Amino acid sequence: MDKPNWTSLGARFTLLGMLLCSATAVLAQDDLAPTQEPTLPEVQVQPPVDDAASSEAAESHQATAPLAEPFSANNPPNTLLGTERSYPNLSQLEFGQPGLFNENTGILRGGGNLFDSSAAGTIVTREILAEKQATDMFHALQNEVGVMMQRTAAGQSSPFIRGLTGQQVLILVDGVRLNNSVTRFGPNQYFNTIDPGMVDHLEVVRGAGSVLWGADAIGGVINVVSRSPDSQYGMCCGDYSTGEFHQYYNTADSSSYSRMNVEGWGGSMGVFAGGSYYNVNDLDTGFDFGRQPGTDYDQYAGDVKMNYLLDRNSMLTVSLQHFEQERLPRSDRFPGYPGDLNNSNTLSGARFFDPQQRDLAYVRYQAVNPNAWSDALTVTTSYHRQRDVQTRGVPTTRYQETDVESVGINAVSTKELAEGFGKLTAGFDWYHDDVDSPYGGAATGPIVPDDAFYERFGVFLNWGFALTDRLDVETGVRYELADLAGTPVVEVAGTPTPMFINPNFQDWVAHVGLVYEVDRDIHLVGNISEGFRPPNLDDLMANNPNVLQAGFDLPSLDLTPEHSVTYEIGMKTDHEKLRTQTFVYWTQIDDNIVPITAGANQFTKDNQDSSIQGVEFDGEYLLDRQWSLYGNYWYTYGENKETGAPLSRIPPQQGILGLRWRDRELRSYVTTYVWMADKQDRLDPVRDLSDERIPPGGTPGYATLNVRMGRSYGRHNQHRLSLSLENLTDKDYLVHGSGVYGTGFTARFGYSWVR
Template sequence: MITRYSFFSALTLFIAVSAFADEHPSHLPRIVVTATQSERDAFLVPQAVSTITPEFIDNSLESMTPDLFRFTPGVYIQKTNQGGGSPFIRGLTGKQVLILVDGVRLNNSFYRFGPHQYLNTIDPHIIERIETVRGPSSVLYGTDALGGAINIITRKRTDFSKSLGYDGLLSAHFESASEAGVFRGQMEGNWNRLGIIAGATGKRYDDLDGGGSSGKQIPSAYDEADADIKLNYRLNEDEELVFAAQYTRQFDVPKTSEVTLGDKLKFNYAPQERRFGYLEYRANRLGIFDGVRLNISYNNQREGEEIIGERTPGIETRELTDVDTIGFTLQLKNRVLDSHVLTYGAEYYHDDYQTRMKRRDRTTGSKRTLSPGTPDGATYESWAVYLQDEAHLLDTLDGVFGIRYNRYEAAGEVADQTLGFETDAVAGNLNLAYRLTPNLNLVGGLAFGFRAPNMEDFFGRVDFFNEIPNTSLQPEESFSKEIGLKYRSQALSAEVFYFHTDYEGFIDRATVGRQPDGTPIKQRRNINDAEIQGVEAGTEFWLNPQWRFGASLTWTEGRDARTKAPLRRIPPLYGSARLVYYPADRVWIEGSVWWADDQDQLAAGDIEDPRIGPDGTPGYTAFGLKAGYTPHPRHELLVGLENLSDKQYKAHGSGIFAPGLNVLATYRFRF
């Protein structure tokens, strides 16, 4: 009854508030690019799109990127450790959700099964805004975008009013629950038409103090160093060159649940590194084209695992996987007959693997080489072509139609035998927006999505089972239907979406035999079909010039298509609300609440997962309070209290409790 009451009460509030006529401050159009690769008012985009704004990021008091999603409808963050944060969108996570940086793929073919930590390798200090497309986005972005796509859009110089200008920033941040210290130095400026932003960040986190009786969660401490630079050169009013480079290294990040809930004495990601860069040419008009984007990118993800088990405390296993990804993207636009915008292009990505695995006797120091989870020297590549049409069909009807073809090839040597595999996939979408009134849009769509098998799927992993390769895997496929309402007036914006998605060929481990000692032999196979449905709602309301209210609500249900049993790790009903007060131009105060219902609809894998267990995950309600004051344009102070009641809670599937009563403070000095 709690679930139904909460759900229908929130929807009733949404409908009542949406019908309110007002004369309050104007809602400025929120421009997004990720959904269609064109700059469009989010209200007019015929898809479910969420935006985390620059103001929210600046005032968030969050030092980790995953925590910025707390108030985003349709995005649920699971944390295996303090250094993690895996986004769930429409019931999916890990390699079934695509992460982009400035429209460039961050995902590579190494992403493992289930939740992962890679979103947390992006420093929030470099982020301008975040756009999330909920639902399959395979036409524009290819594999992994089954649940949706998250585009991290980074800052760049926009002020060219002076021929020579510069700005600087020094900031310090503190969090009491982890005794964290975060320090940032940044320079920004321009010389004529060349803009630059460059900075460095240092982070230090102690073991996290959870709420209630959980106490210090050991081990969860780690350190991090970040550096970044972004150059943008304006060739003219329509053309720009952009160069960006980012580096992140996290030191000795514990996978907390493997120690506190599992059978490991030590499980550290050491190191966890990300090197990322691109060179991009952009033109709003070039010859016969109404838009050109040419991007060359480099992405290196280097991940080490250091493991000591309880059964063999004298043995330490170390595995290192180094993946280099080179990417090329060409995208073109043409306006046709004043009613169509064609976006089309081609992509190519190539992954190279350097891997090694060793087992060290901690007593004697002797080492033995083992076969790594992915073969050393393996390669994985993809190429694609796609076409999208943004069509103005009637005065009150717009549509977006698209199709994509992708080809995937990989090769690697296993037991002195070279194995290769090939597969391809096709995606398509049809989305419509119908203007019911000037303030209300009815939107809906159909979309075919896919996730191509990656290296872990084909070759298996040695972390959990003895696995054998499967070179005949096929892509996971989805067919999604959604319908929604978008409302916007001077003071209010609101949306509600219902979606239903059918999935075929989910890849999972299957037992295909046993070794002489009885150890099961596993192989990845396309063995599961599923259906996931849900409702996502969000609203933002200016009560008057001093008060702003925002809220979100998300419900998701996932079932096995054959047995109707619950799917693994499906988030519970959850939501949030924020009330912001602006008593003066340079002061703001915010109160917030975030909550989740119990999740006791469990798959067999959930019951066996020590992070969840047979009783599921209890619901919770947590409160926060924060404020900001800018006494001078050069000085800014933000303070906050998180989890005011010191509630012991964690997101469903998490391996670590959320912070208890947490004092946060940030000071910024601009020069």
């Protein structure tokens, strides 16, 4: 197929645009001793802080909790249902955790907001998550600009950013890597092992983020920021306690999601904790066949986070998270799958993830002005375990388990230099993965060699400064090293032979970004960013019999690292009524690791140069204080430069256009929007043409009409009722490359209570 017609594309784009810790922390420091008398009934007030800090905290909470009595005991912080403002502008959407210690906790590792950054970014707030009634991460990030959410099975989700997914998109939880050394090529399930009920907000940066975060960040980076007890409120206004309950019900799959949270602060310590249960049944699609079999599962999750103030300028955080799914079928391999063209799916070949499990524990030390060389310091030590047991057959005839334990430490420090010299951010990351791979039944071996290990280390330096009164520059450099070892089984003269390998990879990458202030409301931005991804254990060593529907991945021992360069230019507007981001980008990936055919239903991998280019636009226009017109549009074109073929699973051009109304005082909202996606018939001949998740001839285009509404009730707006009506026309559709068909007409009912 010919390359895109950029003139036509530009016209459509213009038209749419116009329509719109560390464990060594000093634990022996004195607690903050309360010396100030209580100013509110039954509220223990903490020691006085400086007037500027107190004023800042009060203003922040008045913004986040726009109630008549924002500091009363009945109106605790953090859990209130409103947003900072009904329609926050780009400058008000800040990266990082809420509170006093947020300087280097966000995805940019140095603070900042969407408008002043050169990055192509998105922040999905907790209010947006509530309006979406997000019961999993698939729904939490769906329809955001430049991101396509794919799922091979219900209960799984794989975000595509700028045409890339899996190993080439880095996912973080509170700045700790979710990606590990067995993260697979292409779509995988791991993003959905996060409970949206614990999420404060989502941060997305599209484009290479390897300088700040290291390997895998070629297509982009997602940082999931979890909820915390509100230290800022505790220091400013005293002790508090609160609880909340959320219940959602979806008619399409008769699913029920229940989540309860508790939160409180006392003295120098605060705690946030919660747990959820999610029961899902078979999905009713918009197709004539009705419910899709193999889309049911159970899920539960729990988490707790403790913040302890060592003194007014330092804090220790301890966080624990657990997530588990049980008896989750792989939908495209279940009997009755609508895309099963040769009726090969049988109960004896049905595949399940049972269980799919994730555990995260970390200890974090944060300090403001810890010494003369640092304005803010964050040190995190972490333990991350991801375990999945893939079974086959009813009853089970074989199983293969992959259990990866990752320990890590990362540190980042920022320092404002002398006037006119800007700010330095420096840090390092170290992670070590150990793999256990038991197997049994009819399985002939593990997917990844047992006792394999993978170790990565990186150190970076980033410098932001004002070159002129209007031009800001940010530049950085990183050194990255990866070391690994394992004993995969490979064919030698037709005989399966264990072969020990111990390669290591290293590289330097750099980044430069520019922000030019046309005026106070318009910024022109540009970035040149390098990315680096060394082969991981899955690339090099996997013997995976779960590829496509009946495919088998073989080890590829001679792979070299991927190296990318992304060029992008954009414009951001942050007027009182108009907020937009527009980007055009081009990415060259040298030695891109792609699948190649090794035999009948057998695949290995090779390094082949590739390129990806596209455009992205999202914006919102405020018609008045309560009404807004909003939307986004994005287009991606990917090509294998050596074969001339399309890259696998490139998303079709798509976007949304909507109208919404929000009443800040009543906490009410109504939103209607159309989601439109074009046909995708540019298919990779190696993996796409034989993939039953993609219909013959390509994935058809579609448009769905959707409505969301909600209202809060009670003296303190402690009750909220919400309703979402999705796919009002009952349109049959399929997200490109997904094993789960699109939801037919459905109603989502929600109730939330906050004390």
